[in-house]
């Protein structure tokens with residue numbers, strides 16, 4: 001089987017759904033995982049199939065080891081191989097650290113960081129030269145421009161360190177690992193008309209929210225052969241939030 005395959009975790013909505021559609025346009029067959037929203041995941045599958053590509057939706061809780069392993073093994077079982085892994089599923093706990101619970105800390109670490117490690121560990125067993133590991137971090141991994149984001153910022157900052165190490169592990173096999181660090185992107189997680197939107201927008205250089213397509217375009221480039229000399233990098237797509 002020569003048809004290239006991409007897996008997008010959290011691909012049922014928001015940034016992940018846009019990445020799935022863009023990679024299908026680029027010619028990939030697509031697997032997406034989702035937590036609970038089967039209807040949204042099915043819509044993504046239908047959209048990908050309308051582009052003439054194969055697609056599968058996999059229910060898999062990214063906060064669990066079983067969910068991480070299932071995502072990889074079911075992708076390979078359904079589509080035959082794995083060339084691109086996009087670790088996108090994530091959560092955004094908001095509040096001062098003194099008001100967080102240990103359960104919140106653990107779940108955020110599991111979904112935002114540990115999942116990326118376990119999924120990478122499983123995925124590289126199936127990848128060859130040209131393989132791509134793409135992690136969706138955050139501009140808040142580089143800066144914490146206001147209170148309430150310490151836990152989230154820490155988890156997203158961890159991805160840069162992980163990608164640098166993985167780049168060293170796999171560079172000689174022709175596999176790259178990079179982080180895309182979005183600024184505020186208009187999704188259910190961070191609606192451009194939400195309560196905190198004005199404050200978030202004000203810390204960008206452009207005084208604006210980005211679109212899901214802004215992130216999908218960068219992922220499309222990183223997934224392509226055109227990006228083969230980029231590895232271990234953290235790439236901002238953030239309206240200048242980190243400028």
Ligand code: NDP
Pocket residue numbers: 009010011012013014015016033034035036037038040060061062063088089090091092111136137138139181182183184185186187188189190
């Ligand atoms: P959304 O909340 O809009 O979408 C989240 C997606 O992740 C959904 O497909 C959801 O599935 C899935 N998901 C959530 N929890 C789990 C889980 N436990 N296991 C598996 N899948 C899960 O988020 P965004 O599109 O806004 O964010 C995507 C990524 O981008 C996240 O990592 C986020 O931190 C990052 N990011 C977002 C920014 C923004 O401003 N929007 C800015 C910077 C980074 P389901 O449909 O089943 O709920």
